[in-house]
Amino acid sequence: MPEEFKTRKATPADREAAYWVCLKTGDHGDEGEALFTEDSDALGRIYVGPYLKYEPDLALVLEDGKGVCGYCLGAMDSRKLYDRYEQEWRPGLARDFPEPGGDPSRWTPLEQVYHLYHHPDYYCPEPYDLYPSQLHIDLVPRAQGRGLGRRMIDEVASKIAAKGSPGVHLGMSAKNDRAHRFYLKLGFEELARDGSGENQAIYLGKRLNEGGGSA
Secondary structure, three states: OOOOOEEEEOOHHHHHHHHHHHHHOOEOOEOOHHHHOOOOOOOHHHHOHHHHHHOHHHEEEEEEOOEEEEEEEEEOOHHHHHHHHHHHHHHHHHHHOOOOOOOHHHOOHHHHHHHHHHOOOOOOOOOHHHOOEEEEEEEOHHHOOOOHHHHHHHHHHHHHHHOOOOEEEEEEEOOOHHHHHHHHHOOOEEEEEEOOHHHOEEEEEEEEOOOOOEO
8 A cells, every 4th residue: 555545444534524525526526615615514425424424443544644535434234234323313314304306307416415425325236135234435536546545445345244144235426437437447356237327227146155244
């Protein structure tokens, strides 16, 4: 790993910085800050916060001299994570952020996220028994193209494998060609596609060795 970068286990104090990384990659992998000027934490409340709270042992952050610049988050069992999200996390979101009204085709990106607070997407690809665990990774541009993402995925996947999971899955925007190529190079294979148009998601999976690491 380049000397200026290091990974470490995430702590609750990293939440603000990790939410920032989520925001900076929040437009299908590209800079999303301009889309969420009224609520910069909107995406992080879905895609980062629950992992830090409910799966802290599988949460890594990447940092350099400027601060946190990436994360890799995991969940041993996506369905169990989603159950906790539904029962413990989402009620607060629904209470604090009203559901948008009017014509959905005219919603802003922020209103679309608030809609997800009230109507979450709990899609899990099949065969679920082979890929029950989940990964989620984002790096800001200064950390990309250095092999750091691969190393972080390997580290979290090894922890998941050591706990007995046979495989991992992840979801990504179908618009993010760069990420799609990256995951295929790491040995992920496409399991399913869900949604359509701007909101289509690709789900990929990878089997894990019992002793740790990816197969």
